[in-house]
Amino acid sequence: MSLKDNLIAEKLPRHIAIIMDGNGRWAKEKGKDRLFGHYNGVESVRNIVEGCAELGIGYLTLYAFSTENWDRPKDEVTGLMELLVKTIRSEVATLNKNNIRLHVIGNIDMLPKDARNELDEACDETKNNSGLNLIMALSYSSRWEILNAVKNIGREVSDGKITADDITEEIFQQHLCTANFPDPELMIRTSGEYRISNFLLYQLAYAELYFTDTLWPDFRKENLYKALFDYQTRERRFGKTSEQV
């Protein structure tokens, strides 16, 4: 029996965010180079996207490349960028077939121009799909995103469009890359690291965090169901008492 059968449909999160970590260590264990791990990580992406779509999850955000990852050895960065863009391009047909809409968040200006064009096209070609929203965090860092939001709000204030007192949580959220998405209820990180690594710092305020030792290239639907099962056993109190919720 699959763990999937134990999940309660009404208690599934609307939005799952995943830090896909451990590709390098997975490859090293097999005596291969780091890019081999990234290539195999793509298979997990496919599997988990499919799993989320089957479950009827509304939003899946995948942390694919952080702003800090630009500082990795040049060969890895170039290889990883090529892999990401090539994969996204070749998956468009499947995304359309499965009614999945692609979004990209992050400092896309740091990507080479042809890569940006490919991503824009892929997002555009899936924009009418109404099933799962697949959000790829690429060249993303939360501090960059928050600073960007602050700068843009500052400009609106100095242009006289709003006053400082008009700034609400709602307005702030509207200036984040995730303006159109609900906050994740569940954040999963693979590879046994217990940190957030500059991912959705604002949006994860009340997310349930799930950490697993499984390395990303080994992470499959059954691992996702296990995380969801764990999530469903938790009591989300949002600051209230147990009796209140």
Ligand code: IPE
């Ligand atoms: C995650 O795997 C993928 C990216 C960060 C791009 P890593 O490449 O970080 O793998 P480890 O953590 O070194 O094993």
Ligand code: IPE
């Ligand atoms: C976080 O993983 C970024 C992604 C998964 C894309 P890292 O491997 O870069 O994070 P650290 O360096 O372990 O914190």
Ligand code: MG
């Ligand atoms: Mg890592």
